Amino acid sequence: xxxxxxxxxxxxxxxxxxxxxxxxxxxxxxxRDRAFSLTGRLPSxxxxxxxxxxxxxxxxxxxxxxxxxxxxxIEKGRGTFVQHELLDYTLSRRTRFSENLLRQGLxxxxxxxxxxxxxxxxxxxxxxxxxxxxxxLMVQTLDEANGHPIGMATAYYxxxxxxxxxxxxxxxxSSTDILRHFGVEDYVRAKSQITTQMPSDETAxxxxxPATRPVMCVECLxxxxxxxxxxYGETVFCGDRVQLVVTPDSVA
Amino acid sequence: xxxxxxxxxxxxxxxxxxxxxxxxxxxxxxxRDRAFSLTGRLPSxxxxxxxxxxxxxxxxxxxxxxxxxxxxxIEKGRGTFVQHELLDYTLSRRTRFSENLLRQGLxxxxxxxxxxxxxxxxxxxxxxxxxxxxxxLMVQTLDEANGHPIGMATAYYxxxxxxxxxxxxxxxxSSTDILRHFGVEDYVRAKSQITTQMPSDETAxxxxxPATRPVMCVECLxxxxxxxxxxYGETVFCGDRVQLVVTPDSVA
DNA sequence: GATAATTTGTGCGTATGTATG
DNA sequence: CCATACATACGCACAAATTAT
Numbered sequence: 346x347x348x349x350x351x352x353x354x355x356x357x358x359x360x361x362x363x364x365x366x367x368x369x370x371x372x373x374x375x376x377r378d379r380a381f382s383l384t385g386r387l388p389s390x391x392x393x394x395x396x397x398x399x400x401x402x403x404x405x406x407x408x409x410x411x412x413x414x415x416x417x418x419i420e421k422g423r424g425t426f427v428q429h430e431l432l433d434y435t436l437s438r439r440t441r442f443s444e445n446l447l448r449q450g451l452x453x454x455x456x457x458x459x460x461x462x463x464x465x466x467x468x469x470x471x472x473x474x475x476x477x478x479x480x481x482l483m484v485q486t487l488d489e490a491n492g493h494p495i496g497m498a499t500a501y502y503x504x505x506x507x508x509x510x511x512x513x514x515x516x517x518x519s520s521t522d523i524l525r526h527f528g529v530e531d532y533v534r535a536k537s538q539i540t541t542q543m544p545s546d547e548t549a550x551x552x553x554x555p556a557t558r559p560v561m562c563v564e565c566l567x568x569x570x571x572x573x574x575x576x577y578g579e580t581v582f583c584g585d586r587v588q589l590v591v592t593p594d595s596v597a
Numbered sequence: 598x599x600x601x602x603x604x605x606x607x608x609x610x611x612x613x614x615x616x617x618x619x620x621x622x623x624x625x626x627x628x629r630d631r632a633f634s635l636t637g638r639l640p641s642x643x644x645x646x647x648x649x650x651x652x653x654x655x656x657x658x659x660x661x662x663x664x665x666x667x668x669x670x671i672e673k674g675r676g677t678f679v680q681h682e683l684l685d686y687t688l689s690r691r692t693r694f695s696e697n698l699l700r701q702g703l704x705x706x707x708x709x710x711x712x713x714x715x716x717x718x719x720x721x722x723x724x725x726x727x728x729x730x731x732x733x734l735m736v737q738t739l740d741e742a743n744g745h746p747i748g749m750a751t752a753y754y755x756x757x758x759x760x761x762x763x764x765x766x767x768x769x770x771s772s773t774d775i776l777r778h779f780g781v782e783d784y785v786r787a788k789s790q791i792t793t794q795m796p797s798d799e800t801a802x803x804x805x806x807p808a809t810r811p812v813m814c815v816e817c818l819x820x821x822x823x824x825x826x827x828x829y830g831e832t833v834f835c836g837d838r839v840q841l842v843v844t845p846d847s848v849a
Numbered sequence: 850g851a852t853a854a855t856t857t858g859t860g861c862g863t864a865t866g867t868a869t870g
Numbered sequence: 871c872c873a874t875a876c877a878t879a880c881g882c883a884c885a886a887a888t889t890a891t
C-alpha cells in the first residue's frame with residue numbers, strides 16, 4: 346500500500362508535514378472512499394497504530410483531528426465509528442420518505458409492523474381536528490435505506506375519511522398512492538417538532554442500534570391543499586445513522 | 598380538597614366514570630395550571646396513590662394516560678416528569694435566538710463562556726467558504742431562558758471580515774447589533790442540520806441536565822443577503838427542555 | 850466501589866360491576 | 871335468571887433502574 350510508504354518517507358527525511366497530519370489525511374480519504382462502510386467502524390487504535398507503524402499517541406492525534414472534522418465519532422470503550430455516512434433526511438414542506446432517500450441514491454423500503462384502528466388520545470385528536478376518542482387508523486412501519494433500518498414511523502389517519510385504508514396496505518402501494526385513492530391529490534407538511542430521547546429496548550432492537558445511543562423523534566402533521574389535516578405522524582429516527590436537515594423551501 | 602371527594606363519590610355510588618379517568622383529568626388540569634412546575638416532577642406513584650386513596654395500579658393507569666397525551670414523561674427508577682413545558686425553538690429562515698424566546702414570553706439571556714481566534718478545520722472551512730486553516734473567531738455562549746440554560750452555542754465567524762469582533766462582546770450588545778457594525782444589515786439561516794448524541798459530563802453540567810439524557814446538536818450556516826457566509830454555528834440543546842420546531846416559512 | 854433507599858415496571862391472584870346472549 | 875366475557879379496582883411481592891450514602 347501507499348500508506349505505509351509515506352511513513353517511510355518521513356522516517357528517512359523530514360517532509361515538513363507532521364506524521365499525524367499525513368495519517369489523518371490518508372484516513373480521511375479512505376473514509377470518504379467508503380473503505381470502512383462494511384462495518385461502519387474503524388479498526389482499533391492499536392491495529393491502526395501497527396498499520397502506520399507509529400505510536401498509539403500519534404495515531405490518536407490523527408483520529409482526534411478526524412473527529413474535529415466530523416468524519417468519525419469516538420466512543421470510549423466501544424470504538425471509533427465512521428460518521429460521514431449520516432443519511433440526510435430533509436424536513437421541508439414537501440417531505441416524502443421515498444423521494445428523500447432516492448435523491449441521495451439510496452433505496453427506500455418499508456416493512457409493515459402493525460396496523461389497526463384505535464381511539465385518538467388528547468394531543469393527537471387536537472392536531473387532527475377530531476374529538477378526543479374519535480377513531481383513527483394507526484399504521485406502523487419500519488423504514489429502511491438500502492435495507493438498513495433508519496426509523497420507525499407511526500402514522501395516524503382519521504378513520505372517518507380514510508375508511509378502508511388498512512385493507513390497501515398489503516398491496517405494497519406507496520402511501521402517496523393510497524392517499525390519492527381517497528381523493529388526496531397532494532399534501533404538504535404543516536409542521537414538524539423534533540425531540541430526542543433514549544430508545545426503549547424494543548425500539549433499539551428494531552432499529553438495530555445500541556440502546557445506549559439516543560434517537561430523534563419527529564412529530565409531524567400533514568395537511569391537504571385545503572389545509573385539512575390528513576395524517577399525524579410520529580417517527581423515531583436512528584440517531585446514529587440519520588441527520589435531519591432543514592433548508593428554506595427551495596422547492597415551491 | 599375536591600380531589601379526594603371525587604373518590605368518595607365513587608366509593609359511595611358509581612358515578613359512571615372510572616376512577617383512573619377522574620384522576621387523570623384532575624392531574625392533567627393541575628399540570629396545565631403549572632402545579633408541579635417548581636420541581637418539574639410529579640410526586641411518586643406511592644404518594645399520589647395515597648393522596649387519591651387508590652391502589653398504585655389504578656394510579657399508574659391514570660399517569661399512563663397522561664403520558665399518552667404527552668403531558669408527562671415516565672422514567673424508570675427516576676420518576677415522572679412534567680413534559681408540557683418544552684420550549685419551542687423554531688428553526689426558520691429568520692431564526693434569531695432572542696426573538697425566538699420573546700415570542701413565547703420567555704426572557705432570553707446569554708453567558709459568554711469563551712472567545713478566541715483559531716484555525717478553521719476542514720468541514721467548517723468548507724461551509725464558510727474559506728481555506729482550511731484560515732483564521733476564524735470562535736464565540737461560545739451559554740443560552741438561557743428565564744435564567745435556565747437551554748443550550749450551549751458555539752459560533753464561528755471569518756476573522757478576515759469580522760476583525761475586532763471579539764473586543765465588542767463584553768459590551769453586551771446583541772449579536773445582531775454587532776453584525777450590523779460590520780455592515781451586515783440582515784442575514785438568514787441557509788441550512789440547519791440536526792443530530793443527537795449523549796452530552797459530555799462537562800456539557801451536562803453546564804446545561805444542568807443529567808448526563809444520562811441526550812442532547813440535540815444543531816449545525817447551522819447563516820448567510821447575508823448576498824449569500825455570503827457570515828456565521829457557522831453549532832448549538833447543543835438541552836434535550837429535556839427544548840423541542841425544535843420546523844414550519845414552512847410563514848415570515849417572508 | 851459497595852450498599853441502601855427510592856422509584857418505576859411487572860406479575861399473580863381476587864373481587865366487583867357491566868354488557869351480552 | 872344464568873353464563874360468559876371484559877374492564878375496573880385492590881393487595882401483595884419482587885424485579886430493574888436510578889440516586890444517595
